[in-house]
Amino acid sequence: MRAFKLVALAIAALLVSVVLRAAAQTTVPEQVIDIAAERFSFNPSEVRATMGTTLRIRLTSDDTMHGFRIVGANVNVAIPKRNRGTAVVTFRPEKPGRYTFECSRLCGAGHSFMRGTLVVTEPEPGQ
Amino acid sequence: MDFHFTKPDRLPAELDFHRFVLLFAHQFSDRIRFVGELELEHAFVEGLEDAGELELEQAYVDFLLTRAFNVRAGMVLMPMGIINERHEPPVFYGVERPLVDTVILPTTWFEVGAGVFGEVGRGLRYRAYVTSPLNALEFSAGEGLREGRQRGNRTNIQKPAVTGRVEYVRVRGLTAGAGFWAGESGFAFQPRFDVPVRVWEADARFARGRFEARAEIAGVHITEAGTLNDAVARLTGLNPNVAERLRGAYAEGAYRLFSSRRIGDVAAFVRYENADTQNRMPAGYVPLKAFDRDLWAFGATYWPDPDVAIKVDYVRERNRSQVVPAPRSFNIGLGWWF
Numbered sequence: 220m221r222a223f224k225l226v227a228l229a230i231a232a233l234l235v236s237v238v239l240r241a242a243a244q245t246t247v248p249e250q251v252i253d254i255a256a257e258r259f260s261f262n263p264s265e266v267r268a269t270m271g272t273t274l275r276i277r278l279t280s281d282d283t284m285h286g287f288r289i290v291g292a293n294v295n296v297a298i299p300k301r302n303r304g305t306a307v308v309t310f311r312p313e314k315p316g317r318y319t320f321e322c323s324r325l326c327g328a329g330h331s332f333m334r335g336t337l338v339v340t341e342p343e344p345g346q
Numbered sequence: 347m348d349f350h351f352t353k354p355d356r357l358p359a360e361l362d363f364h365r366f367v368l369l370f371a372h373q374f375s376d377r378i379r380f381v382g383e384l385e386l387e388h389a390f391v392e393g394l395e396d397a398g399e400l401e402l403e404q405a406y407v408d409f410l411l412t413r414a415f416n417v418r419a420g421m422v423l424m425p426m427g428i429i430n431e432r433h434e435p436p437v438f439y440g441v442e443r444p445l446v447d448t449v450i451l452p453t454t455w456f457e458v459g460a461g462v463f464g465e466v467g468r469g470l471r472y473r474a475y476v477t478s479p480l481n482a483l484e485f486s487a488g489e490g491l492r493e494g495r496q497r498g499n500r501t502n503i504q505k506p507a508v509t510g511r512v513e514y515v516r517v518r519g520l521t522a523g524a525g526f527w528a529g530e531s532g533f534a535f536q537p538r539f540d541v542p543v544r545v546w547e548a549d550a551r552f553a554r555g556r557f558e559a560r561a562e563i564a565g566v567h568i569t570e571a572g573t574l575n576d577a578v579a580r581l582t583g584l585n586p587n588v589a590e591r592l593r594g595a596y597a598e599g600a601y602r603l604f605s606s607r608r609i610g611d612v613a614a615f616v617r618y619e620n621a622d623t624q625n626r627m628p629a630g631y632v633p634l635k636a637f638d639r640d641l642w643a644f645g646a647t648y649w650p651d652p653d654v655a656i657k658v659d660y661v662r663e664r665n666r667s668q669v670v671p672a673p674r675s676f677n678i679g680l681g682w683w684f
Contacts (some may be wrong), residue, residue: 258434262516262518264469265353265467285648291376299654301611302652325369328404328431330381332471334413336413
């Protein structure tokens with residue numbers, strides 16, 4: 220009987236954790252953003268997101284290796300060269316505002332033109 | 347960096363280490379940063395340009411303020427055309443740069459100056475600089491403005507030039523832009539007289555899947571070309587026969603025949619160009635027809651790595667002259683970047 224109670228308790232705990240995890244997943248929406256890098260621009264160079272959303276940013280290059288850094292955030296990854304795959308980074312903005320992203324690897328004469336903006340807005344009422 | 351094998355018709359073959367470029371940068375802070383580019387041309391410098399050139403093509407500090415408004419000062423590239431600001435060998439087709447980007451827009455065109463740049467949203471970005479002007483004393487019939495670049499060397503800045511560009515980059519694969527340059531270039535003459543020079547261009551490049559295309563059109567207007575020619579003739583004994591209007595355009599198509607992560611990419615290209623540095627002459631001057639040039643370039647590029655390009659092309663040039671033959675050449679180039 221004691222063993223039965225322990226097994227039942229374990230199953231109940233498992234069920235609760237599954238339900239909690241599922242609930243957590245439904246309350247944290249994810250937004251997938253594809254950004255292509257090319258000497259010397261990001262496309263798109265302006266991205267919009269809602270606060271509270273987890274951003275899954277997929278980065279590819281049309282030429283050389285670039286970098287992707289969000290200024291003021293702990294995000295800085297290398298974007299592989301053309302045909303060498305995709306860099307994926309997740310970022311969850313903590314507050315609304317305009318975040319600048321830029322190429323963090325010197326990629327040629329116009330490197331410093333490679334900048335973009337991530338605009339994070341408050342969620343609409345009812346969202 | 348790139349070096350070339352060139353075999354023009356009826357001339358000996360040549361092997362030239364054309365460009366060795368060192369690019370470096372430093373970030374003082376998130377908002378203040380430096381970019382520099384030092385280029386050695388033709389591998390050797392002995393004091394005369396034919397032997398080689400050591401050029402400081404870029405050395406500027408950016409003050410990043412907002413997305414739409416930033417300040418730049420130092421040695422800057424003129425924002426003109428496809429090639430001038432984007433001249434790494436793996437990013438353009440052909441062993442040599444297009445003729446229009448050589449004799450109409452004098453790439454690599456850089457001067458000392460300061461200005462602003464930014465992106466105003468919806469994929470529109472701009473740059474505008476005030477820089478040192480061109481020196482009209484060095485203009486020529488065949489190479490247009492090219493030798494008139496002051497290149498940051500104790501430049502005369504009494505009447506600064508202005509230049510700018512607007513660019514649209516919102517659609518993936520498409521970059522379309524237009525640039526202008528305007529300045530007074532007669533400062534080398536005594537007594538000084540004004541030689542107003544206006545340069546304009548429009549360009550676009552597009553890449554989608556395996557297909558790539560580029561086109562550019564450019565023009566130069568030299569208002570006092572007749573007075574300029576007379577003044578240079580009095581000063582040097584040689585009349586440069588500089589035109590009132592120079593004009594050029596090209597269109598290029600390319601197709602990636604092969605694309606593999608392991609072996610690399612292969613693309614074939616074809617380009618047609620017309621560059622006429624004697625397009626309209628001042629009163630009393632006759633155009634030199636050898637400088638109204640058409641050019642077909644065919645070739646291929648193999649990238650074993652996206653930053654290494656092995657190029658082969660055949661260039662067939664024609665001109666309107668009955669006397670001066672136009673060169674044809676077979677070229678091989680190796681360019682790389684890291």
